[in-house]
Amino acid sequence: MSGIRQRAIDACYEQALKSYHEGGLPIGSTLTRGDEIIAVGHNRRVQQGNPILHGEMDCLQNAGRQTSYRDCTLYTSLSPCMMCSGTIVQFKIPHVVICENRSHLREPQFRRERAVPARSWRCRRHRRRSPLHRIDGALHCRERRAMGGRHRRLNRTRLSLANPGAARHGNGMIIAVDGPTASGKGTIARALAAHFGLPHLDTGLLYRAVGRQCALNGGNPDDPADARAACTFPDSLLDDPELRSEATGGLASRVSIHSDVRKALYERQRSFATQPGGAILDGRDIGTVIAPEADAKLFVTASVEARAERRHSEMLEQDRAVSIEDITADLAARDKRDRTRKDSPLVVAEDALVIETSGLRREEAIAAAIAAVDALLAEHR
Ligand SMILES: Nc1ncnc2c1ncn2[C@@H]1O[C@H](COP(=O)(O)OP(=O)(O)OP(=O)(O)O)[C@@H](O)[C@H]1O
Numbered sequence: 001m002s003g004i005r006q007r008a009i010d011a012c013y014e015q016a017l018k019s020y021h022e023g024g025l026p027i028g029s030t031l032t033r034g035d036e037i038i039a040v041g042h043n044r045r046v047q048q049g050n051p052i053l054h055g056e057m058d059c060l061q062n063a064g065r066q067t068s069y070r071d072c073t074l075y076t077s078l079s080p081c082m083m084c085s086g087t088i089v090q091f092k093i094p095h096v097v098i099c100e101n102r103s104h105l106r107e108p109q110f111r112r113e114r115a116v117p118a119r120s121w122r123c124r125r126h127r128r129r130s131p132l133h134r135i136d137g138a139l140h141c142r143e144r145r146a147m148g149g150r151h152r153r154l155n156r157t158r159l160s161l162a163n164p165g166a167a168r169h170g171n172g173m174i175i176a177v178d179g180p181t182a183s184g185k186g187t188i189a190r191a192l193a194a195h196f197g198l199p200h201l202d203t204g205l206l207y208r209a210v211g212r213q214c215a216l217n218g219g220n221p222d223d224p225a226d227a228r229a230a231c232t233f234p235d236s237l238l239d240d241p242e243l244r245s246e247a248t249g250g251l252a253s254r255v256s257i258h259s260d261v262r263k264a265l266y267e268r269q270r271s272f273a274t275q276p277g278g279a280i281l282d283g284r285d286i287g288t289v290i291a292p293e294a295d296a297k298l299f300v301t302a303s304v305e306a307r308a309e310r311r312h313s314e315m316l317e318q319d320r321a322v323s324i325e326d327i328t329a330d331l332a333a334r335d336k337r338d339r340t341r342k343d344s345p346l347v348v349a350e351d352a353l354v355i356e357t358s359g360l361r362r363e364e365a366i367a368a369a370i371a372a373v374d375a376l377l378a379e380h381r
């Protein structure tokens with residue numbers, strides 16, 4: 001990454017941290033021209049009791065009047081709000097670099113429509129483009145994760161400071177999404193995470209990693225000792241595309257019946273759920289075992305037929321020929337195993353809202369889930 005970009009991103013972070021230490025919201029911003037940092041600023045809404053002093057506004061104010069912003073780049077530690085996006089358009093700032101927007105993605109459409117190029121990041125080694133992290137420059141995935149990670153940690157802190165509802169447990173808002181295979185819980189959980197600005201964990205992936213590791217070890221997933229031994233899988237396995245396959249889903253369902261496996265994975269899920277700033281997790285036992293104190297619990301479900309249809313379409317898209325009958329039989333077997341196992345079976349938590357998605361399009365299911373969470377949070381207030 002070029003020197004100025006690195007310095008500007010570092011300056012955003014330092015400004016965000018400064019605000020945090022002043023008791024404010026940790027959001028920082030930097031304005032650059034060529035190789036020079038013209039100004040820095042940070043959110044001072046709390047410190048000054050000024051509702052419009054966002055990080056970007058503070059930075060632009062500190063820069064003073066500029067005859068033109070044509071050759072400027074505005075860096076911001078978090079996705080700019082409508083007011084700041086409007087100012088960016090008004091000042092004709094041609095480039096915006098968003099250091100981290102997984103925690104909170106705001107007004108991307110507004111900026112796109114008005115042709116403000118928020119630069120997307122591309123891995124210098126894999127040439128993959130990331131739609132989420134918008135740290136510009138030639139970064140390798142790992143460097144990007146480290147850069148975005150520290151901004152994300154601060155941004156999560158921002159959520160608990162900015163959203164009093166989210167601080168109900170002094171630990172941030174927890175949303176639990178449970179449901180059977182292919183019910184759409186992952187789709188809903190990811191959309192809720194973007195909407196509420198929360199980090200998300202797909203807990204099924206952890207069980208899939210155990211199942212896969214067990215197979216790689218040449219173990220038997222039905223044997224408790226073999227399954228337990230597979231719990232020490234390396235983190236890199238979580239990136240293995242094979243984890244998403246139906247075969248691994250079946251292995252995951254088999255290893256997940258063993259209490260030792262569930263115990264081994266408990267702490268990882270629990271600490272994700274209780275991290276400062278809150279979290280959203282999807283799985284089978286989030287609302288009942290992992291985070292029974294969750295602020296909002298959803299149980300997402302759909303008929304076996306609808307779920308089999310969805311899986312079938314997914315597979316056709318991937319050019320994989322499997323009959324719908326085979327998929328239906330596999331789903332039914334996994335449902336039975338997940339619902340009837342002794343330890344932490346898939347059940348609807350008493351205080352969960354059920355969302356039946358069979359007749360709902362994706363967007364409708366997401367809208368229903370957002371409305372349900374809003375209703376559950378309103379109940380708590
Ligand atoms: N309401 C919906 N209508 C149609 N298709 C949907 C709907 N919700 C999700 N899908 C599609 O169904 C498939 C399964 O959805 P998703 O991965 O969200 O389910 P899941 O419950 O998280 O599955 P898994 O148990 O494998 O983690 C995906 O291809 C998704 O795009």
Ligand SMILES: Nc1ccn([C@H]2C[C@H](O)[C@@H](COP(=O)(O)O)O2)c(=O)n1
Pocket residue numbers: 181182203204205207208249252253256282283284285286334338
């Ligand atoms: N919290 C969880 C998450 C998953 N499992 C098991 C049961 C599932 O069949 C399997 C794969 O999950 P998926 O990726 O399809 O959501 O993992 C569980 O027991 N508890």
